[in-house]
Amino acid sequence: MAVAAVKEKIAAQLIELQKNDGSIDPEHLVSIVEAVIDSIEGDLTAVGLKVYSDIEALARYINAARAEIAELRxxxxxxxxxxxxxxxxxxxxxxxxxxxxxxxxxxxxxxxxxxxxxxxxxxxxxxxxxxxxxxxxxxxxxxxxxxxxxxxxxxxxxxxxxxxxxxxxxxxxxxxxxxxxxKTTTPSGAPARPDxxxxxxxxxxxxxxxxxxxxxxxx
Amino acid sequence: MSSVDMSMPILIVDDYKTMLRIIRNLLKQLGFNNVDEATDGSAALQKLRDKEYSLVISDWNMEPMSGMQLLTEVRADTKLKELPFIMITAESKTENVIAAKQAGVSNYIVKPFNAATLKTKLAAVLGNF
Incomplete structure (x- = not known):
């Protein structure tokens, strides 16, 4: 895939990500990062690999946290x-x-x-x-x-x-x-008052x- | 001899029926029997515009119109601006008392209160009785 096309695909994915109302699917995040890495010409530098590794760990952490929160109902x-x-x-x-x-x-x-x-x-x-x-x-x-x-x-x-x-x-x-x-009508839900x-x-x-x-x- | 007309019409305002009953009963014990009630500032303001009262005793925290808003309306009304207005409220922060004083409250009683405090504040506003 040409570099321009890859950039366009990544940009579209990032726009999609922004539309997600604050929720981020870690797998989606990883796929974007992988796309970014794939688009890099030549061999990955040590720094690039470290960034990739950290983001992957972060994604795993978010996944685990989400699973634990789900367990808590x-x-x-x-x-x-x-x-x-x-x-x-x-x-x-x-x-x-x-x-x-x-x-x-x-x-x-x-x-x-x-x-x-x-x-x-x-x-x-x-x-x-x-x-x-x-x-x-x-x-x-x-x-x-x-x-x-x-x-x-x-x-x-x-x-x-x-x-x-x-x-x-x-x-x-x-x-x-x-x-x-x-969904209440208590004081906190009432219209603001001057006092x-x-x-x-x-x-x-x-x-x-x-x-x-x-x-x-x-x- | 008392210079206070004990049959003066008094309007008491509170969103808690319990407190309305307490104040009414304590006023009755002190000799004031002409007492009307309202459960928020807007209902009280309507009563004040429909009938001539000699004193308002009002809570602060009420919906939809608070006692502070009622006080502001009363002081801005040419016919009502001189009306004695006592606040009886659980709002017991200094900033509340200062705000009420700046808005023109005649006296301020913090809840929980007793009959002696009520009598003292009434005398301070109306004169000895």
Missing amino acids: PDDINSDYLPAATDELTAIVGSTEQATHTIFEAVESIEALTEKMDPEVAEQISAAVTSIYEACGFQDITGQRITKVVTALQHVETKVDALLNAFGDDVRRDGAPKPAGK EDLLNGPQLPENAISQDDIDALFG
Whole structure:
């Protein structure tokens, strides 16, 4: 084959390679390298042989890594584990909310009875009721924290999906490529908002400032 | 004697029904019974334009319109710009408090909070009652 024709063939193969949406077939890569080497006139230099050898080793490494990843069944993470974890966490938010409202119903009934009680006793009951109302704030805080975890899991899901796409269909159990991108309506999937960079949610105690610190900022 | 009208209309805004109920009950214990609710900034803004309120108590992180966006809208509205606005939120970073203050919030309460803190902040904004 004439040199020009070989160059043209290699160029076409490289264009094909670029179209592969980030996934590279190591065998395809090796065939291109072989074509490049075949096109070299005269004997291969020691350097050329070394390059060829290294690329071949790299191709074998990629093949082995892909096989190992396929063994791990990474698509199980996206199809089973992450959605199940997300559902469980969402259910926790729902059940704690329901339980909290049941507590409210009971406490509000007790509070209504204070009008019929001795004033001194009523005052003590009211104080206890107030403490219960304050404590029920846990549902809001834990709900927000769990929502943050759900968002993190969905982020992992997106990254695993990108990994699966990069390594091709043979690492998927069903062999079918999945569409990239989110499929949720959680805050991370919502349209960008002007204050999005300030939405940090509840902070761990070591990162949060106290009400006293806030009051100091208000002077 | 208190100079605060305890029948003043108050709008509380939070996407968690639990928190709406907590704030409503605590306000009731303090003597405020005229309380309406909204579950995000856009619903709250509509209520503020439909009815005259004396105070807004709002969460920050809500969809589709956040409490910060609501505050910005309120301060930009000629009819609403003087409305007392208290933020009650779990957003407890200094940058949040500073941003809210710069946007014109009247006071800022970090969750979880207690009844005493709520009463103190209400008094700071409305006057002693």
